[in-house]
Amino acid sequence: MNLVLLPASSQIGAQLTVTDPRRLKHLKEVHKAAPGHSLSVGLENGPMGRARLDALDDESAIFTIEHLDTPIPAPLPVHVVLALPRPRMLARSLENMAALGVKQITLLHTRRVEKSYWQSPELAPDKLTHHLILGLEQCKDTRLPTVTLEKRFKPFVEDRLPGLLESAQGLFAHPGETYACPHGRALDAPPVVLAIGPEGGFIDYEVEAFRAADMQGIHLGSRILRVETAVVSLLSRLF
Template identity: 60%
Template sequence: MNLILLNPNDLTDDGHVCITDPRRLTHLRDVHRSSPGDLLTVGVQGGNMGKALLKELTTERAYFQVESLNEPPPPPLPVHLVLALPRPRMLARTLEHVTALGVKEITLLHTKRVEKSYWQSPELRPDKIHQHLVLGLEQARDTQLPSVILSKGFRPFCNSNYLLC
């Protein structure tokens, strides 16, 4: 995690941050090897980035004191990725990597070679897509989530506002 992405719900009224998500806590301990007193880069999802001082780290929570949140996120790339829906296992990796590269608009299409069963994959649930986008944002040191559009037909996509075929 190059950036500790904070959910707006993680922020307290007094300018502190409390993280209780087990994945992020494990990452802080095992990958960052953080300990109280460390100054880490943080960003609020959909907002600015900055620094926060780690005050407490236990197995149940991480408690930060926000030093600053005045850095804007990087500007979005002027790219709209249009992609035939990949296999479910590849979808997860693709969303993470594309988000890490800075793409802010992603359209997944049904094409002739896409198996119809792929559209029933649990990887297409909004919570799973969001999870993969967050992992990509953390690697990119970004806070702005991309939009993901699911289009089950190529012709409707062509007739949309995005593209004139």
């Protein structure tokens, strides 16, 4: 936790109050924080800066704000459409995307996504937010990504994807495509809608549906990667 990221309700005047057990444990065991220490703090979807720890016990930590004017990292101009992975990989993928600066995420059902994945407790709003916050705490950012669940492939591709592509370039990653993933796009370049399939890839129907939507297929080479690895590799290469 490189950033103590707190809900806006934690602030009263010039003070911040921490009561979450996870954060308190981290302050004690990892930061070895003690009264008088200055730490990086931020408010969810708000400002970021530093605050002085005034008190810390088993129930709460009290900070006094020193300043909240530290610049927040620029977001990546990308909307990731990710075939819903298994719960453990979903958690890590969300954390990685949040840490890398992705602010728009769609979790999509595809043919090779197990239907049972949609029943996972990891899709509960509080669980999704938890993993996103872990990613933001890692990279020192405060702006929470938006996560949308799309449980039906065809309505998403036919009805909602065209609107996303009105002002963005569409790419879908799939083994065996002709073109390698583009490299080194500028952050001020037009945004990208990036679709990433499950480990088995998209089926032929899904590939053709993306092509019909004017999306370009790309690859990362001949190796088949785990979803969490592919997400990081694609975003790192693109930007």
